[in-house]
Amino acid sequence: MVQSKAAVIRSDLDIVIARTMARDVAKTLGFGAIDQARIATAVSELARNIFLYAGTGNVTVREVEKNNRKGIEIVCEDQGPGIANIDLVMQDGYSTSRGMGMGLPGAKRLMDDFSIRSQENVGTTITCRKWRN
Amino acid sequence: MESLRIPILKIGDILIASIQVALHDASAVQFKDDLLQKIHDTRARGVIIDLTALDVVDSFIGRLIADIAAMAGLMGTRVVLTGLQPAVAITLVELGLELPRVLTALNLEKGLTMMQRLTEESDDGSV
Numbered sequence: 001m002v003q004s005k006a007a008v009i010r011s012d013l014d015i016v017i018a019r020t021m022a023r024d025v026a027k028t029l030g031f032g033a034i035d036q037a038r039i040a041t042a043v044s045e046l047a048r049n050i051f052l053y054a055g056t057g058n059v060t061v062r063e064v065e066k067n068n069r070k071g072i073e074i075v076c077e078d079q080g081p082g083i084a085n086i087d088l089v090m091q092d093g094y095s096t097s098r099g100m101g102m103g104l105p106g107a108k109r110l111m112d113d114f115s116i117r118s119q120e121n122v123g124t125t126i127t128c129r130k131w132r133n
Numbered sequence: 134m135e136s137l138r139i140p141i142l143k144i145g146d147i148l149i150a151s152i153q154v155a156l157h158d159a160s161a162v163q164f165k166d167d168l169l170q171k172i173h174d175t176r177a178r179g180v181i182i183d184l185t186a187l188d189v190v191d192s193f194i195g196r197l198i199a200d201i202a203a204m205a206g207l208m209g210t211r212v213v214l215t216g217l218q219p220a221v222a223i224t225l226v227e228l229g230l231e232l233p234r235v236l237t238a239l240n241l242e243k244g245l246t247m248m249q250r251l252t253e254e255s256d257d258g259s260v
Contacts (some may be wrong), residue, residue: 012157012158013157014159015158016156016157017153019191020155020257023188023189033219033220033226034219034220034223036188036220037188037189037218037220037221037223037224038220038223038224038227040188040189041189041190041191041224044191044193045187045191045192045228048158048191048193063228082181082217092229103192103230106192106227106229106230109227109228109229110224110227110228
């Protein structure tokens with residue numbers, strides 16, 4: 001059965017709700033404690049980016065399967081200002097806000113696959129996956 | 134929703150705060166303000182922040198803890214962080230947040246021993 005859950009990000013409280021949801025799904029899918037923490041932390045970083053830069057957006061978590069491997073997919077979407085220079089935001093230490101500039105590169109390191117689609121003044125969609133061992 | 138207040142206990146001249154629930158950003162910032170004020174009010178010489186119950190520490194909370202340690206240090210108070218879970222230590226380093234300037238101990242008991250040593254050293258004038 002494909003598990004899918006979604007959370008709306010509107011406030012800093014929703015960041016905690018989204019990452020708890022992601023952890024619960026990861027646990028149900030059989031991820032171990034350390035991967036659960038990686039997944040929850042990555043969602044926390046990505047949900048905070050939505051809150052800080054776009055104000056509102058959605059986080060969807062679902063089960064994925066590829067080449068007989070099971071995994072978890074997290075999609076973070078917003079209709080915010082978009083990212084003008086993706087290479088720049090993926091650099092450690094780059095930040096335009098009160099963050100430390102490790103949200104996106106940090107989340108990427110915690111996950112296995114990571115892609116960003118973004119258009120200025122249209123929005124940003126970040127899709128990332130982690131595969132179960 | 135009103136932000137959650139983390140209780141800060143005083144034992145001798147040491148403050149102990151055990152964070153038992155997932156902190157959202159506003160309650161984390163409230164905790165920083167409360168703790169610094171309590172350091173000032175009680176003239177505490179050391180603070181132990183116990184994170185045993187936390188299963189996620191993201192870059193926001195990690196940075197805030199580093200900030201608290203630096204700010205308390207400016208006030209002349211040492212901060213020791215205790216009880217980081219293995220998964221939390223792993224994700225913090227993978228995130229790139231190694232907290233190099235924050236003192237840590239395995240658990241609250243070892244943290245208290247470390248704090249006693251630190252405050253005794255400063256009695257000698259050696260620190």
